[in-house]
Amino acid sequence: MKKDWPFPHIIIATKNKGKLKQFADLFQAHLQLGVKGLDEFPELPEIVEDQDTFEGNALKKAETIAEILQVPVISDDSGLVVPALHGAPGIYSARYAGEGATDDANNEKLLAKMREIPDEQRQCFYVCAMALAVPGEASQVVRGECHGRIIREPRGHEGFGYDPLFYVPEEGKTMAELSNERKYQISHRAEATRKLIQLLKEEYAFGGKEEEQSR
Numbered sequence: 001m002k003k004d005w006p007f008p009h010i011i012i013a014t015k016n017k018g019k020l021k022q023f024a025d026l027f028q029a030h031l032q033l034g035v036k037g038l039d040e041f042p043e044l045p046e047i048v049e050d051q052d053t054f055e056g057n058a059l060k061k062a063e064t065i066a067e068i069l070q071v072p073v074i075s076d077d078s079g080l081v082v083p084a085l086h087g088a089p090g091i092y093s094a095r096y097a098g099e100g101a102t103d104d105a106n107n108e109k110l111l112a113k114m115r116e117i118p119d120e121q122r123q124c125f126y127v128c129a130m131a132l133a134v135p136g137e138a139s140q141v142v143r144g145e146c147h148g149r150i151i152r153e154p155r156g157h158e159g160f161g162y163d164p165l166f167y168v169p170e171e172g173k174t175m176a177e178l179s180n181e182r183k184y185q186i187s188h189r190a191e192a193t194r195k196l197i198q199l200l201k202e203e204y205a206f207g208g209k210e211e212e213q214s215r
């Protein structure tokens with residue numbers, strides 16, 4: 001028996017409009033559920049991402065906001081992992097070249113660190129940990145990954161972050177050479193979002209078609 005879902009909205013713990021739009025489309029299509037971004041809650045405190053895993057940071061963000069607002073919250077934490085660099089930049093991906101670093105500065109640092117690393121050891125993957133916190137219930141977290149290789153010079157202008165250096169062998173392109181639509185089908189964030197929607201559908205009865213099927 002599925003649990004009732006008494007909330008009209010779910011909050012996505014991001015101020016990034018691109019991320020919010022992707023979530024809004026998917027949640028509307030699969031669950032008939034509206035989403036709100038953090039822009040609508042300017043009074044919330046800044047939440048420091050100080051945990052030592054992607055999952056820990058995602059859970060901290062979701063749980064802190066759900067506790068304050070008493071509504072369900074989804075948050076994600078993501079980054080790039082390079083095994084040949086012992087997992088760097090990892091949870092420090094956004095600030096690899098220092099606090100407030102630009103994407104270009106982060107990419108330059110990554111290339112410099114990998115200059116001596118031979119082609120066959122340049123594997124990498126993006127991680128997205130996505131957490132769901134519902135007031136009064138145990139939190140849950142899922143993980144999506146997307147695997148590729150770090151090339152030696154940037155290619156392409158789409159996307160953001162490490163995309164110009166992230167080569168996807170199956171596509172024959174870097175992430176920054178893929179359209180946003182294609183990136184969104186194969187990305188770590190897409191995989192995590194699909195898993196989270198699956199989990200929500202299994203546990204809760206939402207409005208519309210979902211509700212009829214579960215009663």
Ligand SMILES: O=P(O)(O)OP(=O)(O)OP(=O)(O)OC[C@H]1O[C@@H](n2cnc3c(O)ncnc32)[C@H](O)[C@@H]1O
Nearest residue numbers: 014015016076077078079080093094160161162163
């Ligand atoms: O936490 P919010 O406010 O959502 O925004 P953020 O900039 O911290 O964003 P993330 O935690 O999702 O990502 C951390 C860093 O990891 C890198 N990254 C994550 N996902 C990426 C992607 O899809 N393409 C390229 N780089 C990505 C990029 O350098 C990001 O700054």
Ligand SMILES: [Mg+2]
Nearest residue numbers: 049077078094
């Ligand atoms: Mg982050």
